Amino acid sequence: MPTRARRRRQIPAERKVFYYFGMVSMVVGLLVFGSTFVSSAMHFGDFTNFDDRGSSLMGRAIVGMALMFVGGVLRSIGARGLAGSGVVLDPERARGELEPYSRMAGGMVKDALDEADIDLGARPEKVVMVKCRACGKLNEEDSKFCQECGQAI
Ligand SMILES: [Zn+2]
Known part of the structure; x- marks a missing residue:
């Protein structure tokens, strides 16, 4: 449908x-x-x-x-x-x-x-990283847990 x-x-x-x-x-x-x-x-x-x-x-x-x-x-x-x-x-x-x-x-x-390979600048999204409080590893902004140690962010 x-x-x-x-x-x-x-x-x-x-x-x-x-x-x-x-x-x-x-x-x-x-x-x-x-x-x-x-x-x-x-x-x-x-x-x-x-x-x-x-x-x-x-x-x-x-x-x-x-x-x-x-x-x-x-x-x-x-x-x-x-x-x-x-x-x-x-x-x-x-x-x-x-x-x-x-x-x-x-x-x-x-x-x-x-x-023409012209980029209007909309595509490269700015990735905001969040630092894990436990181990200091940089994780993507929307991640809920640290990639490295599994600590909740
Ligand atoms: Zn961590």
Whole structure:
């Protein structure tokens, strides 16, 4: 059973559907839009039914552009969530929905730093040692008993 926090970190299935549906819609829009150029090229110099065909081409171009636009919007909603893409103004929710991306960006920055061997100084923890009162051996701060003599610290 995934915990709640775990589930929040993943992009919900319905948003993936949005995303892919948007992508398909964009591709279909592009094809419809592009086909207007193909058919106008095919009928180039053919002036029969010019007006009819002209308006149907216009209609297809507009439908194609609309599909691409809607597809783009759907895709960004799917990718970033309603709040994350700014459709719903809810910064708190947006942060949760954008979390996979923030984490990705953070991870990439961390990878880049690792790659460049840059250390932000967070890693080398300062180890505080505690001296055993019985034998004087230095033990780590959180140890309960002395490593050397077993005396309670
Ligand atoms: Zn000791």
